[in-house]
Amino acid sequence: MVNIVVVSHSKRLAEGVAELAQQMVQDGCRIAVAAGVDDEQNPIGTDAIKVMMAIEEVDTPSGVLVMMDLGSALLSAETALELLDPEIAARVLLSSAPLVEGTLAAVVTASSGASLQQVEAEACGALGVKRSQLNPQASRAESEVLSQASAIPDAALSSRWVVRNAHGLHVRPAAALAQALSGFDAEMQVEKEGHYASPHSVNQLAGLQVRQGDTLCLHAWGKQAGEAIAAFQQLAHNHFGEALPDVADTILSGKLVAAAAINAAVVRFTPTNLLCQRQSITASQIDQEKARLLQAIAASVDELETLAGKTQQLLGADMADIFSAHALLLGDEELVQAMETRITVEQQNAESALYDELMAMASAYLAMEDSYLRVRELDVRDILQRALRHLQDQSPQLPVIAEPCILVADELFPSxxxxxxxxxxxxxxxxxxxxxxxxxxxxxxxxxxxxxxADKVTELARTGQQATLDFASATLTLR
Incomplete structure (x- = not known):
């Protein structure tokens, strides 16, 4: 089985990517981390010796795929290959795939027993799924590939399932499906409304964009087609590894007893969102601005990981995953490289590069048809404000609350x-x-x-004013 090495400038980022990837499969491939440098004052960087040792740790006859983030990670990985025993180095492949998405795809594919070249190809195709979701026009050719099924013989076995998962076949259930169907001596195609994908490719499964209520069909033919169909049916009945709330078949009617209304004084929260401080820079300032950007991102990622830990203690692992995802998004090397390109090519300062990239991402979410994904633009703006705060050396704004209150605001970020x-x-x-x-x-x-x-509530409510929030009528009464 192919194993994976994750190389990053940030130890926290690499460990987070590895942790997320390992949740995709059970008893899958091994992942080693080679990240950061042993300098307490400046821990951001890569070390060729660490990369070499990580490769040796997970070396396997099937090969090792090395995933990397920023430019010098590639240099360290290339140096590590020169330091390795030639026999080991010959079965190591350096991947050009995006770190987060590529590692997830690589781990799932490697765990199915695929070859090193197949794992690399799947990792490199991982970014296409995000591109198709955020910019469908730019990836039309990729989408058209999914519409073309390989020849499915008349004798093929088929099984259909209406997906009940709240968020459809997202990456974790898709990974469970890919792993469940690996190893069978059979040809297979997964279909949704005339679009087809290989069940062994998490990227293609995600590209089908299977939502709750969609019908998923597995076609299988060959020596173990029956076993593959049975495995699919068993996994589907278990909702692809996700626990769903039980829904009774019988609907009973009655009279609802509303929760008690809440009476309390109003506290109006009006935080000031930081603005982008645009400033042109000279060529001699490019490296300085890049350093400022990376420091702000690293500090923000550290805060988000701490926030995820706090949230897990308060509300559990599922809620903590929100902020773990924030940290992974902000640390994504494709995003960071795009920001650095703005600094280098357009000579933007760090604030402008950060702001323009993240606001473009927020706008892309707002343009989506899926209402669940559309509101994720708020998460992107939450991340943006956090990173801007580090760039501008600002402290977070929170109201001082000493008495029971009903908090009133225009909007609130998740954090x-x-x-x-x-x-x-x-x-x-x-x-x-x-x-x-x-x-x-x-x-x-x-x-x-x-x-x-609650339209106009921040215009009409004032701090100290008594109010009643009535759940039965969904109204706020100001007195």
Whole structure:
């Protein structure tokens, strides 16, 4: 089985990528991390000796795929190959794939027993899924490939399943499907509404964009087609490894007893979002601005990992995953490289490069048809404000709350909800927001009642004013 080495400038980032990847499969390939340098003052960097030792640790006759983030990681990996025993070096492949998406795809593919070249190809194709979701026009050719099924013989066996998973066949259930169907002596195709994908490719499965309520069909033919169909049916009945709430077949009617209304004083929270401080730079300032950017990103990633740990203690691992994902997104090497390109080519300062890339991402989310994905633009702006705060040396803004209150605001970022999860906050009322946002999901997990889309509430409510939040009528009465 092919094993993986993750090389990054940040030890925390590499360990986070490895942890996320290992959750995709059970008893899968081995992952070694070679990240950071042994310098407490300046720990960001790569070390060729660490890379060499990591490769030796997971060396296997099937080969080792090395995943890397920024430029000098490649230099360290190339130096490591020169230091290795030639016999070991000959079965090592350096991947040009994106670190996060590529590693996830590589681990799933390697764990299915694929060859080193197949694992590398799957890793390199990982970015196409994100591209198709954020910019469908740019990846039309990739989407058309999924529409073309290989010849499915008339004798093929088929099994259909209506997906009930709340978020469809996202990366974790897709990985479970790929792993469950690996090893069978059979040809297979997965179909959704006339679009086809290989069940062994997490990238292609994700490209099908299977949502809750979609019908998924497995076609299989060959010596072990029956066994493959049986494995698919068993996994599908287990909802691809995800626990779903039990739904009774019988619907009973009755009268709802509404929760008690909350009476408390208003605290109006009006944080000032940091603006982009644009400034042209000279060629001699490019390296300095890149360093500022990387330091802000590293500090933000550290904070997000700490926040994920706090959230896990308060609300559990599922809610903590929100901030772990924030950390992975901000540390994504493709994103960082795009920011660095803006600094180098357009001679933008660090703030401008960060702002333009993340706001472009937020706009792409807002343009999506899927309402669940569309509200993720709030998460991107949350990350942006955190990184800007480090670049501009600003402290986070939070209200001082000493008495029970109903917190009123235009909107709240997910990280602000966690910061405000305290006994005195009895309820939250937002002028904007969505019930699908991570802010609302976190508030619900923290047992803080929240009302969203209360138009003009921040215009009419004032701090100290008494108010009643009535759940039966979904109204806030100001007195």
């Amino acid at each position: 602000q909800v966690i910061a405000l999860s305290q006994p005195h906050v009895k309820a939250i009322c937002l002028a904007q927001g969505s019930v699908l946002s991570h802010s609302a999901i976190l508030a619900r997990a923290a047992a803080i009642p929240m009302m969203v889309a």
